[in-house]
Amino acid sequence: MSAGALDGIRVLEIGTLIAGPFAGRLLGDQGADVIKVEAPDRPDPLRTWGQAHEDGRGFFWTVHARNKRCITLDLRSERGQELFLELAAGADVVVESFRPGTLERWGLGYDRLSAANPGLVLARVSGYGQTGPLAAQPGYASVAEARAGLRFVTGFPGQAPVRMALSIGDSLAGMFACQGILTALVARARTGQGQVVDAALTDSCLAVTESMVPDYSRAGLVRQPSGTRLDAIAPSNSYETADGTFVIIAANQDTLFRRLCAAMDRPELADDVRYATHTARARHQDELDGLIGAWAKDLPPDDVVARCSAAGVVVGPVATVADVVTDEQFLARDMLVPHHDLGVDADVLGPGVTPQLSATPGAVKWAGPPSPGSHNAEVYGELLGLADDDLAALAAEGVV
Structure with a gap:
């Protein structure tokens, strides 16, 4: 050694x-x-x-x-x-x-x-x-x-x-x-x-604290708590699956979002003017989270992870320590x-x-x-x- x-x-x-x-x-x-x-x-x-x-x-x-x-x-x-x-x-x-x-x-x-x-x-x-x-x-x-x-x-x-x-x-x-x-x-x-x-x-x-200080310095923006997501970064959130457990899906880049749409069998969303760009998704974050949440809620967590992973989307389960100690x-x-x-x-x-x-x-x-x-x-x-x-x-x- x-x-x-x-x-x-x-x-x-x-x-x-x-x-x-x-x-x-x-x-x-x-x-x-x-x-x-x-x-x-x-x-x-x-x-x-x-x-x-x-x-x-x-x-x-x-x-x-x-x-x-x-x-x-x-x-x-x-x-x-x-x-x-x-x-x-x-x-x-x-x-x-x-x-x-x-x-x-x-x-x-x-x-x-x-x-x-x-x-x-x-x-x-x-x-x-x-x-x-x-x-x-x-x-x-x-x-x-x-x-x-x-x-x-x-x-x-x-x-x-x-x-x-x-x-x-x-x-x-x-x-x-x-x-x-x-x-x-x-x-x-x-x-x-x-x-x-x-x-x-x-x-x-x-x-x-990332951009918290410069955001306030230049725009007077005081970052607020945003629950399970980061405001204006969409989609990037935790979504409940069919068995009540959660997965994280992070597809806030345009290319990743297009891949997520394919994994959801909703390719048309990638070209929807409400979701096609990072800025547009930020403006419609609540609506977008609702769409993805409804899709994930009908599937077991392993299926959500498998579909997203196969499409090249950043995804992962929300693990407890019991999951961590057996993580491959x-x-x-x-x-x-x-x-x-x-x-x-x-x-x-x-x-x-x-x-x-x-x-x-x-x-x-x-x-x-x-x-x-x-x-x-x-x-x-x-x-x-x-x-x-x-x-x-x-x-x-x-x-x-």
Whole structure:
């Protein structure tokens, strides 16, 4: 098995919950040596998160801590800060997800870290970023999604905004942090200097709002929630089928719409002035959705998908996770892989590694270690030369 594209890159991950650990997970997936640092008396809450539990253990941790070595260290103590600086001196990246100013209060700001290691990249993931009037406030994904305008356009017109049953803002911030880290490492290869990567949940949510800002800037248009479709992009919607399940049909390009008309045995619709162009379909979106909806409602979902696929129309079922885990496409691409979770001593299915690299593919090597400090002896011995007696003394002092 390939060592991974980031083999030889060492990452120290400090902080808890989702966005920062997600960035660390992405780096670990591609071969980086990610060392997760937890406080001796305050484990990462993700260890118990997840909607399903077994023997008191949730499964959020299984995936987000995979491929990481876990140590304990009290960064609030002077001795703990000294040990962290020693670790940082040999690291490439530090990922932190505390409220801005926390590292500085501990004497671990970038000035001190970079003095110990001028090439160090410090990725800082927070609610609002390191600057601006709200920087010091705590921030969660739900509020970030709302502040950036993502929540407002969810749901149906006239109803309260809704959320996906996932922390999208955290995932976005983790991905942008990872992108920033890789960019900073490329820059370091040229200059030899590290830098700070400042990833905010709010910024990350704003970055994916497509044309919302320019549409408002030039036309005063405030995008509204549109339910299951995107207004003025037609047809692109979810349509109920004969058994009550839904499929997505996206045929908003002129060529794709013509193919859909053929699949529906309604070729004349492609030349109807109400539907022949993208602009015309936008004006008659409700009527068009009614026509397609009536057609889909008479057919089983497999028939709708088969007819559209044969015609070259973009189509797919609205899957539950029960459908996802048997999906032939995900299985063929190794996107559903077992994680051996030592906490329950069983294989737990989880998502595979993405993106997939042809020459140096990433891999899931192990699930999140079951207990804080699982790798204390290994990491402190390997990197700092501490013996068992040294670690025992540090543990007695509450440092590790």
